Amino acid sequence: MTVQNLDTSPNLKGFRGWLLRPFYSSAWKRFMKSGYGPVGLVMLIALIILATAAPLLAPRDPFSIDGPRLSPPDADYFMGTDNLGRDMLSGVLSGARVSLLIGIIAAGISAAVGIVVGSISGYFGGWIDIFFSRLTEVFLITPSFFLIIVVVATLGSNFVYIMIVIGLTTWATNARLMRVQALALRERTFVQAALVLGESRRRILIRHIIPNGLAPIIANSTLLVANAILIEAGLSFLGLGDPNVTSWGQMVFIGQRYLRNAPWISFFPGLAIVFTVMSFYLLGDGISAVLNPRRQLLDE
């Protein structure tokens, strides 16, 4: 008599299995169920593809001023031209790279600093904790926009400076998140076990504490990317943007004066900003859903 095979789990052997495994994990399922996550992910992937392929897709050099000024969208210029005669479509596409770069690097720096400060602070405790906590608090207290304006106005509106400054003024929330994680993790058995087994504290920090505490930082980072893009737009509005690059923020700012004559100048990059920022928020919500299954935004 044969026994029915009641094992319904998918066949995950081999290379194909290795590739597909993540998509069968419960984490992934929770992510998909969240509803927002997948939408955000799809939007983001589309964005990254567009940004990477921008040089190929853009019909013209975004800086070339050959086109007619203030020309509405037509067959030749799908998104119209701006006040200098630059093709908006090319501008928006190459602006994607700039904005994404600013967002991701700024958020990356912010996360990196936050992780380091938070994990050291939480894990080692004592005076180190006290000092770093105070430092974190100072940066939490300072309105980051204020600090960013001061630094950019003083040191210059270079695109690179802007990225770094945004990163260096927003790390405090990440540090706090990481610290909480570190505090909790250091009491866990496997960490205690590693200590007993003779692993150096530094190795424990790097191999155990940080990777396991990363999750909320990742969720927060998506928010930070979105915010970094909005901050850059704000800086451009104040005249503190980098004039050498086309960023969506700058394009929206230029378009402010032309809202009645040439609304397309603000409209398309504005739309792009909203789309991008939304995609990061949605993605972040999806990740939050994975981390915290009870935090369902959509009702059962």
Added chain:
Amino acid sequence: MLRYLLRQLGTMIPTFFLVMVISFMLIHLAPGDPVNRYSGQISLSPEARQALLVKYGLDQPLPVQFVTYLETLFQGDLGKSMLSGRPVIEMIGERLPATLLLTLSSSTLAFIGGNVVAVLTARRRWLDFGASLIGYVLFSMPTFWLGIILIIIFATQLDWFPTSGFTNARESYTGLAYALDVLHHLALPCLTLVLVELPGYYRVARASIGETRQEDFITTLRASGLSQGTIFRRYALKNALLPSLTLFGLSLGYALSGAALVEIVFAWPGVGRLTLDSVLKRDYPVLMGIYLVIAISVMAAILITDIVYAFIDPRIRYQS
């Protein structure tokens, strides 16, 4: 409770000290010659330069300057503007009413609105989805862009509100008419801020409500037979609103920093614009003063929020 309060206060002191250090460094870290900055960009002979150095104490070693700075601070003197010579406190003070009017009202409305919407949509799936979607869109808009669009629609096209400014320039109202005029001018900038802030409160409240409803005590209550609605109103709601309260408390602390972008678009005379003008003109004493004022305000807000929280949730007091 008192012990908790004192403990919290105690941790703030070193932080504040760090804040003062940073504030002091603002003027000395910036590139260029500090004397040029104090002289307001006018050319100087060596004697005049030396006189200025002495006048502002810049000829002393840095630690001595820092101590002097602390001394003046504790006398309540935030220094004088480099350009106009006016006391910084005065310059900040005259902008406070407009600033607070804008930021406090928008934060409060956003807080209330966000929570109301969260509660209303909590149990109706499609409303929830729609609200979330709109929320995402609003959250992602650059404020200055939203601002000018509101101006064009509600001021120019519909003529319901004035485009900008604090009061009507042609008339000089007093008393009630003045108050109404200010409110009339407040409407659009406040609306702009509310539209971008409300989704934030909504998200937090919504997530918290979702979380609370899955807590054990709710399940117990359900098992006891109470209706969903009653449970929600009497038990879940209070706890669910706590996180957004923290957010609100913090944003009250930031109220003093103004909203630079909105202030520029609506020509609203707030601290945000003062900050920007001072940055562009390199008027460091004013910047330092604003920074300190904001820091104090935020720390006070954090302290108060902590206390309120501790009051509501006794576990916190005993934990740390």
Added chain:
Amino acid sequence: MDDQKKVGVFESLVRSERNGISRREFLRRGLALGLSLPAASGVIATVLGAPVRVFAQDAAATKGGQGTLVVEQSGDPVSFNPNYTIDDFGYPIAFNTHSMLVTLSQDVEVIPDIAESWETSEDGLTITFHLVQNAKWHDGTPVTSADVKWTYEKIVSTEGAPGRDNLIMLESVDTPDDYTAVFNLSSPSSQFLGFLAWYATFLLPKHLYEGTDWSTNPVNQTPIGSGPFKFVEYVAGDHITLEANPDYFGEGPYMDRIVYRIIPDAATLEQAILNDEVDVDISGLFPTDSLANVEADGRFTTVEKVYASNFYIVFNHGRDITGNIEVRRAIGEAIDRAQIVERGLSGAGTPVNTYYTPVISWANNSDATAPDYDPENSKALLDEAGYPVQADGYRFKLSFPYLAFGDAWRSIAQVIQAQLREVGIDSELVELEPSAWNARVATDDNYDITYLAGFLGPGPGALKNRYGTGGGINFWHYSNVEVDKLLDEAASEPNAEEATAKYKQVQALLAEDIASIPFSGAATTFVYRKEISGLPVPGDAAGDILGFGNFALVQRASS
């Protein structure tokens, strides 16, 4: 001149290049002096009888009663003392609250203000001013020559006063009676009157300022002047209110109040004007591309004001690449002036290729021109000069800081950047506030090219400041011994024609050396409601009797 001083002089000139009225104001005044003082000569041969102020004795309108005028202002003033520091946003207000001895008309002539007439001595060392006798300070005290003496001696003796360097030849002021002031100069100067009518030379009340530090005197916040309007209030960030001065010594004022509304954003300003919230904009903030809307609207008047100024690209002659004349020629040939005017300035300018301004045509050498637009030749020149195109598509990269004076300046820089790229020259734009720009360009010498708008100062003599070796604003290390010689000769040349010829020769040499690349003139458009008249702007008679920004004669026709 030591560095500090150079920086200071430059800053005092550049400072007025800020957004809004003062920059334009400055340029206008420069034009004024250029026109009215043809010979940069040291000797004044003629005794000038100044025109006596004509009062419309039977003026149709009575003072006051015309309501409120709302005027645009794009930033906050530092204080209401217009003499102690450069304060671009305080300046327009000072024209209404304070008076000068003499001022500049719309056509840039020196006209009377509180000095109703004046005579200059034969040797040019004494100028006698006769004051009006009915002028009062806003607190009721009469204005006398004692105030004149105090004010101008104060300016000249205070280091850091923006007006000081220009009036430095003033030794002392005598006051033989209450309404006569005698200025004693250490040397004759054809420029003096013009400078006196120019910048930071308003009359201040001696009885309130004497013995105090005029930079911190509280009167600076609630000024007492002698102008047509009195200060009422200043709500920081929002508005400044002035009310009519019934004791004003001149004609008018007809408006009851003037309210300066502070609106920093151009798009908002446009909406405010369309919504009847602002009556007059002479700040230049109004977006040029929206002028068509406003003109078609029918409720407004627009007036264009052309300035005697050039926009010009400046090279750092001390560096290898830009020090090479062939490279400069190539850059000159890469510049398409029409395109810069059309796209960078939105049409508010005219292509210019001469080294002085064609608006002051008698002093302009129209044959001394910068290279014409020829991008193909430009590329060839660069190849020949030893700068072939590299792997990244460009030949070299220039550092290009520019002044943060708003959208037009940024657009111009971006257009130039694009045009240079067409011939293979890359550049890095850096937008800097005036003090930061100054630090980078003047002090640190850290740039390859930049560009400026040419403020003209007193006549073609201003060329010395820019192109003479060691000139006050010659930060770009341009030096030509021949040019220096000619400049000195022209400055001391008593014969006006000879002097002009020499200045034209200087321009020819500048063109030969390709010292800089001029590309456009400058213009701005004022916008105001149709029913408003009496504004001191082009096309209105008020501009001939009042200084710019003085609203004493403004009236609003009832509809």
